[in-house]
Amino acid sequence: MLRSVSRRSSGGAKAERHRSARVAAPAAIFFALGDETRLRLIARMSDGGPLSIASLADGFHISRQAISKHLRVMSDAGLARCGRRGREAVWQLEEDGLAEASRYLQVISKDWDDKLRRLKDLVEA
Amino acid sequence: MSTAVSDRIEKEVLLRAPLSRVWQALTDAREFEQWFGVRLDGQFKAGTPIHGKITPTTVDPEVAKMQKPYEGMKFEIVIDRIEPKTLFSFRWHPFGIDPKVDYSSEPMTLVEFTLQELPGGVRLKVVESGFDKIPVARRAQAFTANEGGWAKQVELIQKYVEKRVAP
Numbered sequence: 043m044l045r046s047v048s049r050r051s052s053g054g055a056k057a058e059r060h061r062s063a064r065v066a067a068p069a070a071i072f073f074a075l076g077d078e079t080r081l082r083l084i085a086r087m088s089d090g091g092p093l094s095i096a097s098l099a100d101g102f103h104i105s106r107q108a109i110s111k112h113l114r115v116m117s118d119a120g121l122a123r124c125g126r127r128g129r130e131a132v133w134q135l136e137e138d139g140l141a142e143a144s145r146y147l148q149v150i151s152k153d154w155d156d157k158l159r160r161l162k163d164l165v166e167a
Numbered sequence: 168m169s170t171a172v173s174d175r176i177e178k179e180v181l182l183r184a185p186l187s188r189v190w191q192a193l194t195d196a197r198e199f200e201q202w203f204g205v206r207l208d209g210q211f212k213a214g215t216p217i218h219g220k221i222t223p224t225t226v227d228p229e230v231a232k233m234q235k236p237y238e239g240m241k242f243e244i245v246i247d248r249i250e251p252k253t254l255f256s257f258r259w260h261p262f263g264i265d266p267k268v269d270y271s272s273e274p275m276t277l278v279e280f281t282l283q284e285l286p287g288g289v290r291l292k293v294v295e296s297g298f299d300k301i302p303v304a305r306r307a308q309a310f311t312a313n314e315g316g317w318a319k320q321v322e323l324i325q326k327y328v329e330k331r332v333a334p
Contacts, residue, residue: 072303072307075303075307076303143307144307145307146298146303146304146307147173147176147298147304150176150261150295151176151178154176154178154293154295155178157202157203157204158178158180158291158293160201160202160203160204161180161182161192161193161202161291162180162182163202164192164198164201164202165182165184165188165189165192166182166183166184
């Protein structure tokens, strides 16, 4: 609820926090996308809804611990989130994070805006 | 699969500073470090790679905080051309920060800074091009929700992954 509110408003502390989170995300998102296992986990979660680590690990030739580590990287990047089904931890995709990734060029473009703003501050000081 | 990634980013900014000042901030490695947010070994030389590490910028404390998690990540740019007070260009791997990934086999994008002196300042144009050859850009493109919605995106990701994993 909070998230959708902050996305709609154009000012205020919530929007500011949301903006900051987005600025922090690009490097983490592209880090998370830069791995074959994580891409396959994304594909699997897109197909199957919330899944346990056991079912996510099924068919991979790596340990559940390794899968957990990949999932943590994805959750840090805002691409996946962990919930519970009874006593079991289940994972699903964070669609906002994926939408952010789809704006790859805009994200890099924003990064250039930040760099050029800092260059401007430096040379005009 | 015809998921064309738009190939370039273009920026233009008017800097209210003398041409020589802007040129120095761009091409003196010690100054470049400050606004770009890196620490580099040595100076720029046309046609030569230069290595360094990502470091929080000293110009903006807010941005420095966000860059903190990536501090110490290896960084490489290959200087392309240095034409005094006119053009400075380099190639690099945009967001190539996963220490486990060897980016050396991947294509680089080209970043070109062109300067034009105007009354009262310098018009700086930045063009980064070559994104259509960058794998992570293509992956990101697979998430685009323009056509076919979520199911279509998943299909694209799966195709992409399978193609890459297949021997």
